[in-house]
Amino acid sequence: MGIIRRSTPIATLAIAILAGSAAAHHPHDPIDAFALNPLYPEIPLMLLASDGSYNVMLRSSDHARTWQEARQGLVGRAATAFSFAPDWPDTPYIYAITGIGGLQVSWNGGRSWSVPFEDHAKLQFLEVASEPVRGRSVFYAGQDTLFAADPVLPGEEIVHVVGTVDDTGSINAMAISPRFGEDETIVLATNDGSLLISENAGDDWTTIAMGWTAAVLAVSPGFPTDRTIWVGTTGRGILRSTDAGQTFTAVNGGLTDLFVTDIAVAPTYPAPADLWVTTRDEGVLHSSNGGDSWAVLGLSVKKTNQTDIHYRRVHISPSWPSDQTLYCASFEGLYASFDGGVNWKQANINPTRMGRFLSISPDFAADGKVFGTGYGMQVLESNDGGDSWSVEFTDYEAISTYSLAVSPTFADDQLVLAGVGNGIRRSLDGGLTWQGVVLAPHDTTAYYNSIRSIVYSSTFASDQTVYASANGGIYRSTDAGVSWVSYPPPIVRAWKMVISPDFANDSTLFVAGPGANDGVMRSVDGGASFTAPSGDVASVTTLAIDPDFATTHRLWIASSSIGVKVSTDRGESWAPLGVGFEGTSPVRLIPAKQFSSNSTMVATTQSNGIWESTDAGVSWNRLDPDSSPVTHASSLAISPDYPDVPILFAGTFEGIFRSVDRGATWVKTTHEEVYDDRRDEPIIPGGVWSRTLQPGCINLGMAESTRIGSSLILPFDGDGVSVIGSTGPDHGTLRIFLEGTELPAFDAYSATNELQRTLAEISGLDPGFHWLRVEVAADKNPLSTGHRIGIDAFNVTYP
Template identity: 25%
Template structure:
């Protein structure tokens, strides 16, 4: 129930994003920080070499909807009008660094994804419909991919990549293993492949101080080309068709060679006095002499005389000031069919920009829709079919009275009619059988006793000693006795856990929970009125417990719950057994599998049953509301689907079934969040949210049907 925002990426930009979201949430017009809302940053991009005919593109963007906390790969086959998520097989917790498409894509359907974390390279031979690890021959120390380029060969493709240490590797479609071409002492940072590689086998590499080397036999032998930039780093390189002309994008500008790299000159009239960070050469260069580049702050410059003179054709891409300047205009690519379609791609932090007329005019493609951030079902779902959903840049809170088929906007005050941002909701069953809905947006919480028709709204003040910004929430859990005790625990991005015992009249920060990583999940004991126990999970892979109603939080499982990868990518989820009063069972889902505790969270054991996967990247885990009878939990695993697992008396998995495998394999559908009907014992209903629809099963996950979407 967290719109995923990487803490590392956000550390320098959170104030802008939070304030923007705040004004949107309460309906006040604010300066538009992004070209699109929600912001659709592009972190990696690749287009089909046959773009003129197939209009196919792939990109990586920030986790797009309800429950995703990790970057996702999207595919468009209509020039960017529509995008689908392609998660099948992407069972890792890492960020992406690069995407590349095989030059023979029309026949081999092959796409490559390089990872920043120790995931190496994934390959798809089905246009991204399924993925597999492509790391045979690589050591663990070689699995962070910095740069990757693919060349066309007479038999298919040759792939080159450089790892975080600066070593260079090569693998062709006929090779069973990766081969190290250069070791890490070479400090390779940039790779340029000749457009004529199939016949000339030429590539050029640069190291971290600007030294160039060239190979004309696929990397077997190398010739030194010196250091034309005088010791500065090279941001990008391009080899023109024919192989003799080479362009370098550097901090001092553009360097050009007309003799295969033997000599270079600095050239480029009308370029700004700042670093050039991207350069791309027309595939039709022999005829049109056209080159494109970007600077740190401006895009796109075009030259039709081999880079001698340049003109700026404004792409519309903005410098967001929300990442480093080098990451603002991070890529520039030209369609391989440029002679026909005149298409240029500018994937940047501000979004995806495309020109179809050689750079003269540009358009921006929206890649992300309004985001679902939470789902909740009525405690009497079998009889009333009531559902509530929270959205980011949408209705805010949407209500359905027919199981998700149609939706209406809730009665949350919105005097200006703006799209609103909400982050979570919960439906609490009161002792008298009535229901209370609790929901949260930036700096506001609300409760409704008529399932969202009317609301009582409370402002959450700033905590200036902690952070000057408004409090931005990620998730919430109310006490099961909320109608009497008015207690709510709220997780946030930068304020840790907040707790109120009087529905927002007063607040306290739970200082035991660190503030430096977003809270991703909260679980409150169903016996809270007696045991005063609640659990908090964070994006650092940590679990915290209170046994005194929030007076103190102590970390549990510090040495036994082991996440992998970067701390900011160690998303975790916590769930408490409905029979917690007697079984003391707690389940934690991590990016390194499932952990269970049978003593209320004091000691932990890792689940090793192979059915779900001992190292599964778990997005969400929930207990069946009928757990005392069916002993089932539900586990959403990244890249694999939603599993229904059976537990024995000790809480260990004995068997499981992937109940969404057909959706994943046939329709590229992986749930971004799911909810189990509170009346599951009667109706067997599970509801799952995906990119465009909500899916519903009324037979425990055996079959699924589309049930609408809140912002349609």
């Protein structure tokens, strides 16, 4: 096989409280990649990627209790696999692969990433061998080729092509022997039902016709002597070979779901002979006898209707069996068990502080208003240019916000529109209170009609026209969002939309989506019909239109896969722009309001910071320094008078940041997050609770209990917490515990019913992980007629 040379740039005990017990996907957080370091739990570092509604790549150093963003420099939208060097941290390499960026390497514990070679993109599999053999230890594969690299010498990389698959098949699964240094064994499975085995590090291969397609593979840590391989299939369960793949036997005793998604083997197998699998629907199963029989462990997630593959991966502590930690990566989140699978808790990888969307008042210079949304926290509002923020979502009645737009005539109408699942939330008092408007999908086959984009007509002051787009349709209102008509969706995921600044004359709007088949669609009749003006512009993550579109006919699109492209003929054709941040997930392009005179645009990426162009997108310069806190910003807002008033806001995993010097420096401006009673995770209920709808509550409802001893636990990352709830003539006493220590109780009795009262407030904690427990007490005020406790929300503060 060929050799290619490249120049390359240079335990503690886990507290068994994470977030909620097995809960629904509110918010939605499918796990695409996860890895534990080889010294876990002594060093509790782990990495995780979730490309759900909010795309994150995270690292945790405290057993999944708190998380930090870890995607700086990553090329490609999302990581699909991680692997640590086997002697990490002595050899400090951590590897990742992405769909378009190929192999990526981190030398600093996953905080930032670089690409060692420019080719080998579109990878699917990654595994690092226990020790190198003839310069081969890092194995990664695409559809038809297996590569191996030796990372030991940081000045030079040697890449080997160690396996290829002919045109009749493609690689479906890969496994490297845990004792590769001894047996040099690599196993590949292809989608035509073949198994390819090499026992000399890829120099030669034996093909075995299995007759079925393998989804996952595992090789025994005792392979030099026991010759055992396990194959997981999507319909025949688990197959085991004890003769290096020559013959296989089904080992499905106790396995009722035969769609297998992962196999994990105890690191000291066969002593003990422990195996684990995940199956599509049944969960995590354990075998103590090499697969002869299986038992379901105690994890049961509340399943979304967005997939039929719920349990994706199972990960075992490298120190098993002395450390009984298991992690399950599911479509509904990350779950951890610290007792061998008996009890499970969900990690909070989507804190509500995340700056998901931003919208700035057109009169920002006068009113200082900025609006933002978190993930599972509805609307934040600042009235002083971002110096301080308040949480405003009384009667909001939605768990997540998918779009946010301030009226062009906000000074007069105080109108803010927010897109949620199956509708719009509408505020006429600057976000203080909200009314709901249901938008039924025009396409009744759309399974989830979240409103992803809201845009106002440039002549909104006179025509009151506003558009919204979703999976299920395009919506138009001519009365400022009170009523709507729907049109068929032109693409499957109509998530991005812009409207012509000359809409009153040309009735033109554009819609684009992130899917490979979505493309850009144009309507010239106000959304009633759409056409595809050109091809090769799929997977669009951001769409922008020239404020002088009537003259220039110019608009821009961008994504990590296509880079940035411009059209100067109303979308008929597109040309690439060499902007320097290809592959780093651009998620927002914003032309300055005075674009016609200054040609200025600002863009944000999810792994390479904030960029500015002063020549209409032809060339770009990065504004923030390499190590800035907004390297991974997912939302952006700029001053209406930018760049004369050089203020920018960026939303990140850690909160909302502001720059007042054109992006040179950034300061975090948000320091509180709200966990509403509607959010499943991270709140852990105990006893009997019911949710009651009451106008005037945060998000229109609260959790109530009259059962003595019923409790709620909130694990949180911060330096303070308060409990928001109700008081009334039938209310009892609330017991309060922090880290298990009981604090003074709160008497929730009052002569009249009152909402949004502070029932407990704790401040001055050391920043980091804490847990709060509140409980319905047996004692009560003698004037009270009952023991009712109402919990509306928890408010967490953080530095």
